[in-house]
Amino acid sequence: MAEQMGADIKLIDPAELSKAMGHIAERSQRIVAEFLARTAAEPGVSSPDPLNIGSAFLEMTAKMMSDPAKLVEANLSLWQDYMALWQNTARRLLGEPSEPIAKPDPTDRRFKDEMWEENEIFDFIKQSYLLSARWVQGVVNNIDGLDEHVAQKVDFYTRQYVDAMAPSNFVLTNPEVLRTTIETGGENLIKGLNNLLDDLERGKGRFSIKMTDYDAFRVGENIAVTPGKVVYQNALMQLVQYTPTTPTVFEKPLLIIPPWINKYYILDLRPKNSFIKWAVDQGHTVFVISWVNPDEHLAAKTFGDYMKEGPLAALDAIEQATGQREADVIGYCLGGTLLSCTLAYMAATNDHRILSATLFTTMTDFHEPGELGVFIDEEQLTNLEERMSEHGYLDGRDMAMTFNMLRANDLIWSFVVNNYLLGKDPFPFDLLYWNSDSTRMPAAMHSFYLRKMYQENQLVVPGAIELEGVPIDLGRIKTPVYMLSTREDHIAPWKSTYSLTQRVAGPVRFVLAASGHIAGVVNPPAATKYCFWTNTRKPKNPDSWLAGAHQEEGSWWPDWNKWVGKYAGKQVPARQPGEGGLPALDDAPGSYVKVRAV
Secondary structure, eight states, rough: TTTTTTOOOOOOOOOHHHHHHHHHHHHHHHHHHHHHHHHHHHHOOOOOOTTHHHHHHHHHHHHHTTTTHHHHHHHHHHHHHHHHHHHHHHHHHTOOOOOOEEETTTTTTOSTHHHHHHOOHHHHHHHHHHHHHHHHHHTTOOOOTOOOOHHHHHHHHHHHHHHHGGGGGSSSGGGGHHHHHHHHTHHHHHHHHHHHHHHHTTTTOOOOOSSSSSGGBBBBTTTTTOEEEEEOSSSSSEEEOOSSSSSESOOOOEEEEEEEESOOOGGSSGGGHHHHHHHHTTTOEEEEEEEOOOOOOGGGHHHHHHIIIIEEEEEEEEHHHHHSSSSSEEEHHHHHHHHHHHHHHHHHHHHHOEEEEEEOOOHHHHHSGGGGGGGOOOOHEEEEEHHHHTTTEHHHHHHHHHHTTTTTTIIIIHHHHIISSSSSOOOOOOHHHHHHHHHOHHHHHHHHIIIIIIIOOOOGGTTOOEETEOOOOOOGGGSSSEEEEETTTTOOOOHHGGGGTTTTTTTTEEESSSSSSSTTTTGGGGOOOEEEEEEOOOSHHHHHHHHHHHEESOHHHHHHHHHEEEEEEEEOOOOOTSSSSSOOETTTTGGGOOOOOO
């Protein structure tokens, strides 16, 4: 097989190997000792099953065993598939052509190495895995009588197991890893073990896989570099005003409310893909909320506090800075949920300062929240609240791992192979640096958000949620709304976001972009990527909306700019940050965004 792979065996120096292994053993002992010491000092929550997986699979097993005929039928089908695979492999070994029994998805990068096709053994391993994966998922998805939430949880964690057991994740069944091991004499595995220890040390004993070169990026130096000034701050946020690039600007300022689940600079990674810079170049006076990365001192901050000290405080500050009482406002993801709540609150309090609202991938109806719903049930929420009560916040690493699990092959296992099996350093990638720059969640706010919205779905019930003592109702919103959702969004499913079009009382333009939660939003016109769909009608059913939609090529950004221009007012002389009613406190991007959770 070594000859087939075109590799020459390299012998590693025994002295070097002994030295490396000694160093690894020393580091391993130190990491284990530190982990045990921390465990003794902070025993944590006692629940042995914090994700409440056991009960779901116990219920699934009981339902499955109540219909043994169906299981026998599934086993027989798997046996027949394996017999066909054996026969096809035998024909290939005899030099005869044969069609594969199971093929990976063309986008599945786990099997991109040519040896998965060319070598009969690896082709057999690949197909046997695909057959087994299909069988396992078919069995758990074909059980009658399961509660909908239980069925979703069983399906999700079954896929996690299936992904983890892929042959590409193991040394002896990954041809690229075997070839590299032969070529380097095993140096890749030693380097990979050191990479694993580095990750354990950085994560203080927790799994914290390195996804990019963290030293390659500096916030404010080579990412988040659009010029501007911090002109206001409070305990929860800094308000950044950006330097104009045009001699005149729209009269009405533009405020962006990012989510506080992660850092705002996803909209300002690099000049070529920065929505913030692009909006400035279109003549908008852009303000962005940069949320604080909270610690235990902000544990009691509520969702209402985020509204009061976020968008409402920002509108007050913008009026001081520009003299303009009214503004156009954008909310992204959770920032869009906050904006929706703020619009309902302002409608109830007769406050009309927001001229237009733009919502990027925003959930307001959580009846079908997608795969994030797997993490929402009473047992998991109780366990989460107990953990948050220990420190006053949710650790940013917990949130990051949740999102990574939604795309485990891309965001977990591909790095296991690259970093630990191949012994390579991850490639410098600004998006993955941002993805790893996690943020904490204040305990009171996060508990309210998960329970009132995800678990109880009360935001769509008029008056069911009160903010600052005011019952809110999305149906009272008359502000013009531009809704941008993305077709492959795994965090805010577009058909769920579409629900808001049927609830608000004002005009709505719903636009559906191709790709996902990030790439579908951060899609500059110059990239000439993807497409988007528009429809002037808003039927009740989202599928009906899509069936009647018109597809347009390229970025949706110009479409939005044309829409918001109707509310942005006349042209006025450009405004320089710090020269209005608010002095400059710091250069953009400010200090809050630079605080890392770990």
